Amino acid sequence: MEHDLDDGRQDFLLTIGPGGPAMHRFVQEELQATLDVEHVERFGQARFFFSASIHPIERFFRLRSPEKLYAVVLRQNALELPPWPDEREAAEEQLARQVASRGAWTDALRAWQRFGREGVQSFRVTAKRAGKLAAHLSSNGIAEFVGEALAEAMGWTVDLHDYDLEVMIHLNDEHLIACLPLLERSCQQAQLPFPGLSQPVAWAMARTVEPSPGDLVLDPMCGSGILLLEAAQCWPGAFYLGLDDDPKQLERSRKNSAVLEAAPCASLSFGRSDARRLPLKSSSVDAVLCDLPFGKQYGSEEDNLALYPAVLAEFWRVLRLGTGRAALLTNQANSKTLIQAMAGRWHVECQRKVLLGNMEALLFLATPVETDGASSGYPAKHAKQGCRLPWEDATGRRQWSAMKATLRPPLRLVTGGKKCRRGLPRRRATAAVAPPPRPGLSGRHPTGPAASSGVPRDTPPVAG
């Protein structure tokens, strides 16, 4: 793992958000094209190890796929580690010695400095343990012992809040990793704890209405909020309002939104309302995103015969004529009901088939119009099925993850301790029904079971 000090090579770990095989391919292609990386090792769904020259450093900031980039200090196969002593503290101490003495600290610190840092005086250790092999070790204990060992070996001071350098330790049944966070995405893509609509489909719907800065984007039946959370990551300049008539669903939305990192994401609020009577002024909304009930989990196909016309009339009322647009999703069984509900007052620019698991659904891009035939597009009943969305290329859905990656805000230096955080805006928690106050994501809080030498934790562990 140690390299010749002059060749400028360094081992890196990058983590990505959810995306599946298309995203994995994109990571490989991007690393090869941007950093000339020939060999990439993937672990699980979200972690990639590779080695690259650190020169020139600007290339790393151009990467679109990572959520975070780390300089790897140590990576050892868990099965090749010496057996852990039965006694917890003895095992944690053994691990700490391993990390402090065996890691490629000189290389990794040199890389860390190349990313614009000055020397290290203070540091903290964050640890995460998982798996069965070392089940008797604790994350706190690991962080404490590694902190002590490094303080002694390097002469640094532990400062849990105001640190220059963060050292992350990750121990599971596959490997022991020690790494230094270098770059991160300001608004991190995450696996949301409360699932709902498929995240790639939700992103595609958001891409279809393409929110502009300052736009008010409404999801009137937001469920667990996936549509707005996907939109907010790529178009953070808009204001997002999620409504639902089920308080349990709203709770899921709020918990999901808490998973995104606090830094400069979009303004997002959730509130309770019936989509048939929206608490919004006419012509006040720029875009509607809506995954309509299919009548399976919520209501029935029969209920939808009354529900769809009622909600479509409200969407029409609140959208701005001329610029307002809607991305609406339903399944094949309800598509006739939706098409009938749009008749006369909507023009459908595009009607695209999308698979949700095994179920075929239809995504409509529609705009409200004063009278049938008055503007571009065509009435829903004539819209061609299966056409590509306006922004898609011939590869279709296979490219969605890569497209999403290129639209997200660029990587930035990791902001660790208070020293780095000073001056960054604080987000405000909101839960209003009115259009969201600017700015603020609701209910954010630190995440993850990581331990930082037994103290408050505000940096997520290595994703996985």
Ligand SMILES: C[S@@+](CC[C@H](N)C(=O)[O-])C[C@H]1O[C@@H](n2cnc3c(N)ncnc32)[C@H](O)[C@@H]1O
């Ligand atoms: C298909 S789900 C939306 C799923 C959502 N896109 C997600 O990813 O979780 C439909 C949502 O509509 C809500 N709903 C049903 N009837 C409603 C109504 N009249 N007003 C507001 N919300 C309603 C349900 O509570 C449910 O959360």
